[in-house]
Amino acid sequence: MSAIWLLKTEPDTFSIDDLRACPDGTSGWDGVRNYQARNRLRDEMCKGDTVLIYHSSCPQPAIVGEACVVSDPYPDPSQFDADSAGFDSRSSHDNPRWYQVDIRYVCSYAQPLLLKKLRQDEEFTHMELVLHPRLSVQKVAEREFQRIQQLCQPEDTSP
DNA sequence: GCCAACGTTGGC
DNA sequence: GCCAACGTTGGC
Numbered sequence: 613m614s615a616i617w618l619l620k621t622e623p624d625t626f627s628i629d630d631l632r633a634c635p636d637g638t639s640g641w642d643g644v645r646n647y648q649a650r651n652r653l654r655d656e657m658c659k660g661d662t663v664l665i666y667h668s669s670c671p672q673p674a675i676v677g678e679a680c681v682v683s684d685p686y687p688d689p690s691q692f693d694a695d696s697a698g699f700d701s702r703s704s705h706d707n708p709r710w711y712q713v714d715i716r717y718v719c720s721y722a723q724p725l726l727l728k729k730l731r732q733d734e735e736f737t738h739m740e741l742v743l744h745p746r747l748s749v750q751k752v753a754e755r756e757f758q759r760i761q762q763l764c765q766p767e768d769t770s771p
Numbered sequence: 772g773c774c775a776a777c778g779t780t781g782g783c
Numbered sequence: 784g785c786c787a788a789c790g791t792t793g794g795c
Contacts, residue, residue: 622781646790669781727782746780746789 616757617657618664618675618741618750619715628665628677628720637679637717642688643698644710649749654685654711657749663715664752664760666741667724674724675760683714721764735759 619641621627631639644650663679687708690698703709730736736759740750752760 620781648790673782745782748780 614658614660614662615656616662616664616752616754617652617681618666618752619679620666620668620748620750622669623667624670627667628679628717631665631679631715632717632720634717638682638714640688640712640714642690642712644688644712644748645698645700646748649747650709650711652749652751653713657681657685657713659684662718662757664757672724673727675721675730675764676724677720678718679715680718681713682716685711685713688712723764725760725764729763733759733763 626639631637641653644653659681661681663681664675665677665679666675667673687703687705688698688710690696691700691703691708691710692705693699698710700709727741730739731742736742736756739752739756740747744750
């Protein structure tokens with residue numbers, strides 16, 4: 613039983629179009645530096661899980677498309693790189709602190725689900741995005757996912 | 772282990 | 784750019 617996740621990103625830094633443009637549409641999801649998010653990513657994410665991409669800190673915050681998890685969790689290499697913004701001197705290869713997974717682009721939504729709209733829909737009243745908006749690795753319920761797909765209609769499923 | 776200070780996030 | 788919410792740090 614695969615899970616559904618929502619990952620937040622600032623489109624100025626790394627957008628869903630940037631993911632799409634990566635070789636094979638695949639990129640490491642690095643830079644998670646929050647323990648609750650880390651724990652979920654490291655302990656609960658599995659290859660094959662579904663990912664919703666959310667754009668934050670931008671003019672139109674929204675769920676903009678889908679990706680899928682294509683690796684098991686592994687240590688985020690940027691924590692060991694002194695020249696990287698993600699460097700953490702407390703991490704060691706024996707005892708890594710931060711983890712990531714690789715994700716692959718699946719689709720962009722024809723109609724992104726704007727945060728504004730999402731807040732207006734009763735189906736999402738108890739969604740983590742509404743209750744715990746700062747958490748960067750969020751769980752999405754199957755019902756919520758179905759409603760999102762209903763509202764957004766992936767571009768690549770036209771008959 | 773408490774808690775004040777401080778830093779970050781992110782919608783608006 | 785403001786500010787509320789909230790996570791992290793570090794002195795005690």
